[in-house]
Amino acid sequence: MGQTTADKIFAAHLRDEPFPGTKVLDLDRVLCHEITTPVAIADLQWRNKDRVFDADKIKAVIDHVTPSKDSKTALQAKMLRDWARRHNIKDFFDVGRNGVCHALFPEKGYIRPGFTAIMGDSHTCTHGAFGAFAAGVGTTDLEVGILKGVCAFRQPETMKINLQGSLPSGVYAKDVILHLISQLGVNGATDQVLEFHGPVVEAMSMDARMTLCNMAIEAGGTCGICQPDAVTVDYLWPYIQDEYQDKEAALTDFARWQADSDAAYSQELTLDVSNLEPQVTYGYKPDCVKPVGEMAGTQVDQIYIGTCTNGRLEDLRQAAAILKQGRIHDRVRGILSPATPDIYAQALKEGIIDTFMQAGFCVTNPTCGACLGMSNGVLAEGEVCASTSNRNFNGRMGKGGMVHLMSPATAAATALKGEITDPRSFQ
């Protein structure tokens, strides 16, 4: 019987199996941000074990609340900053160079096919877009990762998701993953890896694949994984060109992480997306999803475009193409948060930022900000936000607030009309 991508990565990284079924893996990357890492740092200091297993394999960023908004968040930032300096962690991203972790770290070329990565952040599953095994963990797992370079997992089963057909105009990776979550339910993939296959994912850019994998956790999944291919090689080429003779050689090397054709899956699910409509959430769980037509006309107060789900360049381009056609409705406010400084700079060059501002959007620095109601765009009681983020839990963006998740295109169309709107009406 063949192996899935996750099976291959587990086999190649197995450090220990202390008990049957418990796999302790060597880690290629331990990723850190200022919300979940400081408690690990403080605990290591308290234990007299303020060490790191390998400073080059640790990457750190201040992203959730930045620049710091008050004394508490300033202390969190300072703890991470001081720790990075103390241990000579070179890849530390402070104010001015920082962006949303799951957009920034891939953009820097830190994630490669076959890698293992953990982070104290549930959306770490995003990095599986590169054919890696990347999982969100708590602070204790992070702490052990920092100190020892290992993490324990139960060997996950893998669910094969075949995405067939081709995406219609105005329908994007976000719509695919929202629809999939509605099919699986919020715990339909618990302890499972979602492995994406088929022509739809093959045709997707890395930006779109990251959107797809980002929300695996919303179905309970440990990681979303795409098969590394020529698209992966092209994206990583600036960072790997010294390691390979040519792209062909890189592709051959990466291909060893592709799932075997006779791999064992817990389940296979085939979705033909050819007739898929733009999707929007209702209610307070990410599996509460309807086609946009059934949600059209729902009034909103705020539009939020950004986050680790949909704050990348391609997302901004898709939104801008619609925003060009008008101005934000008088009754609503729009917030754009490009996910990284590089995305921000490129969007400036392409005139995308200008388009957003002409349309009446506020443009913030790269940050997680409003997504979890920590800064920059918190809702008041009873307010409604059309958001490109990944979680619509009750109160997430502010107590008493309601969040409707959707694609950047749907969010842009909604901004112009002031109510949930089908983006295809602008094409």
Next chain:
Amino acid sequence: MTQKTFGGPVLFLDRDDINTDEIIPAKYLTEVEKQALQPHMLEDLQLDGFSPDAPKVAEARVIVTRGNFGCGSSREHAPWVFEVNGVHTIIAESYARIFRQNMFNGGMLALELPKEKIDQLFDLGRQSEVEIAVDVPNSTLVARNQQGQQLELGFDLSPFDRSLVEAGGWVEFADARY
């Protein structure tokens, strides 16, 4: 870290998919001391008749709940807010992976029981307040209400999870071994 005590008065939360944002809202993630989380346990829980300020919430040492408990964020602040409130045992039909691991990583219990057993516990709780005593070495628990009705149940604990509880957590386990 030393072994936690397991058992005591039960708080029943009769809903699936209780998420980490309900257990501890993100606005409190700016705290770097676990103890500072203490007043905010289950502050945003959406459940009919539930008030986070009710005395029985403060008195609880065990939570009995339904499916997919702790879904959402990876924040260990969720197990920590239970820890600093003396709730070291959760009993549910199922958990989100990260929350479950975080409980054991902190040397606490996230026990899984089949739906019919969870139903029996809820039935016991309909009569009056329930206390649960947990015997970790023997993998059994005894639930008793004030009418003296009693329910004895066994549970499964994987060797790894048991080791984490015995060691006091994953840092202790990993530090001794790697």
